[in-house]
Amino acid sequence: MNVILLGAPGAGKGTQASQISDRFGLPHISTGDIFRENIKNATPIGLLAKSYTDKGQLVPDEVTCQIVEDRLSRADCKNGYLLDGFPRTIAQAEALDKFAKIDYVININVDFGLLMDRLCGRRVCKDCGESYHISRLNGETKCSRCGGELYQRKDDNPETVQSRLDVYKAQTAPLIDYYTKKGIILNFTSTDAPPSVLFAEIEAKLIELSK
Ligand code: AP5
Ligand code: MG
Numbered sequence: 001m002n003v004i005l006l007g008a009p010g011a012g013k014g015t016q017a018s019q020i021s022d023r024f025g026l027p028h029i030s031t032g033d034i035f036r037e038n039i040k041n042a043t044p045i046g047l048l049a050k051s052y053t054d055k056g057q058l059v060p061d062e063v064t065c066q067i068v069e070d071r072l073s074r075a076d077c078k079n080g081y082l083l084d085g086f087p088r089t090i091a092q093a094e095a096l097d098k099f100a101k102i103d104y105v106i107n108i109n110v111d112f113g114l115l116m117d118r119l120c121g122r123r124v125c126k127d128c129g130e131s132y133h134i135s136r137l138n139g140e141t142k143c144s145r146c147g148g149e150l151y152q153r154k155d156d157n158p159e160t161v162q163s164r165l166d167v168y169k170a171q172t173a174p175l176i177d178y179y180t181k182k183g184i185i186l187n188f189t190s191t192d193a194p195p196s197v198l199f200a201e202i203e204a205k206l207i208e209l210s211k
Helices: 013-024 033-038 042-054 062-071 090-099 112-120 158-172 174-182 197-208
Strands: 001-008 029-032 079-083 106-111 122-125 131-133 186-191
Touching: 001 013, 001 174, 013 029, 013 079, 013 106, 013 197, 029 033, 033 042, 033 062, 033 079, 042 062, 062 090, 079 174, 090 174, 106 112, 106 174, 106 197, 112 122, 112 158, 112 174, 158 174, 174 186, 186 197
Parallel strands: 001 079, 001 106, 029 079, 106 186
Antiparallel strands: 122 131
């Protein structure tokens, strides 16, 4: 099963991806995580990506598409994968069509009013990438999954979040129409309810479709 997770910044793509990946045994491929790893290691891709991610802008399509094409050619993707944060432009979706066959696009709709708080209150595990929100951490500073330190992403500040939301509306939201026309979109809504509620809906749908 080759699946894309689509949604605005803070919609819960990473949160859901981690559970979907565990439940269905699909490698979780997040372009944002790949860029952050490269930035941490100061690779040439990292140095280029940093100038875009720090401003909440998209890394150029050619660079991003090549990274994803290389990643999907690895052995662990042979029996399926979960793409998180890619594609993010129509050009990326068209490029992906040339090297991959996508079965489903899970689109997470969310009220934009929730996103600033979700993102500015997010804490992420340095080791496994799990996302938390300060309102549910009760002062805990370690990841409950692997014990790693939690940190705040550099792009999770009000100004950069606003720019990421604007970029989503202009460049990524048109993908909903693109995949609706292809008949492979599955629509869900993320509310104030805990992430496990949305996961249960996604899980049920994927089980139904794989029968
Ligand atoms: P990326 O890392 O993909 O960031 P993003 O799309 O902005 O999305 P986020 O990771 O911020 O949000 P999410 O939907 O994963 O939410 P999460 O589950 O963490 O990309 C970063 C940057 O890299 C981009 O800006 C760009 O520069 C570059 N980039 C990446 N891909 C690219 C591409 N394809 N092309 C070009 N450039 C690219 O949840 C958020 C918070 O909400 C957490 O605190 C979480 O605990 C909480 N939460 C989640 N679900 C719920 C819920 N149901 N109720 C309450 N809180 C919830
Ligand atoms: Mg994410």
